[in-house]
Amino acid sequence: MGREHIDTRQLAQLTEQSQDLHSDALRITGRAMAPTASEEDVMALQTAASLENLAVGVYRTAARLPFIRSGNKTLVTFISTTTRQHEEHAKAFNAAVTRAGGRAQTGTDPKYAAVVRKTLPTVKTPADVVKLAISLEDVAAQTYTKNVGQVSSGPLRRLFGSVAPVEAQHRATLLAVQALLSAGDESLIALPTDVAKLPPAVGSVGFPDAFYPTADASPVSEGAIR
Incomplete structure (x- = not known):
């Protein structure tokens, strides 16, 4: 894709779309209760909450890193906004869990928590933070x-179906940021940015899939309370 096709407002649009999708997800949460939820429904909701709890922890840790805290302001804002959204998603999934008769999940997904524990000591740059965040947003x-x-009911399907695109938008934004970091000029991560310096990949890198894949989806039982 040539430079003339790059959308100069991509990061801003992705952020706005994420906010809009997030608002939709929260509106749907109030209706996401099933009078007769299955055991699989409860496990799926608990696993979802465990993934959200893990994402919150990672983003909070990232926000405290010196090279993030005193670094690029646009990235700092993205991390702050995304942390809040993951906190609210965790609350949404746990609210649905308790309405379904299950226990709220306050822990983290054991499989990916182990990955995070192994990865965090190797995180030395903003690019490392972005790479880790992309992996968590993608699995969610x-x-x-x-x-x-x-899941077994329409309300729960709408809940999962409304939160999934928010996480996909987070990933899309991070992929765009990753491309800008790879260009070697962190100043490009700005709103507005200098379009003349943008790498061509920024125009398409955030949307690598025509249909979102599910091959790496977590089993419903992965983060369930035993």
């Missing part, structure tokens, strides 16, 4: 997308 988006076809 894939999991919720698959959950839509696994």
Whole structure:
């Protein structure tokens, strides 16, 4: 894709779309209760909450890193906004869990918590933070997308179906940021930015999939309370 096709407002639009999708997800949460939820429904909701709890922890840790805290202001704002959204998603999933008769999940997904513990000591740059965040957003988006076809009621399908695109938007924004970091000029991560210096990949890198994949979705039992 040539430079003339790059959308100079991409990061801003992705952020705005994420906010809009997030608002939609929260509105749907109030209706996401099933009078007769299955055991699989409860496990799926607990696993979702465990993924959200883990994302919150990672973003909070990232925000405290000196090279993030005193670094690029646009990235700092993105981390702050995304942390809040993950906190609210965790509350949404746990509210649905308790309405379904299950226990709220306050822990983190054991599989990916182990990955995070192994990875965090190697995080030395903003690019490392972005790479880790992309992996967490991707597994959440894939999991919720698959959950839509696994839960037993319309309200729960709408809940998962409304949160999944928020996580996909987070990933899309991070992929765009990753491309800008790879260009070697962190100043490009700005709103507005210098379009003449943008790498061509920024115009398409955030949307690598025509249909969101689910091959790496977490099993419904992965983060369930035992």
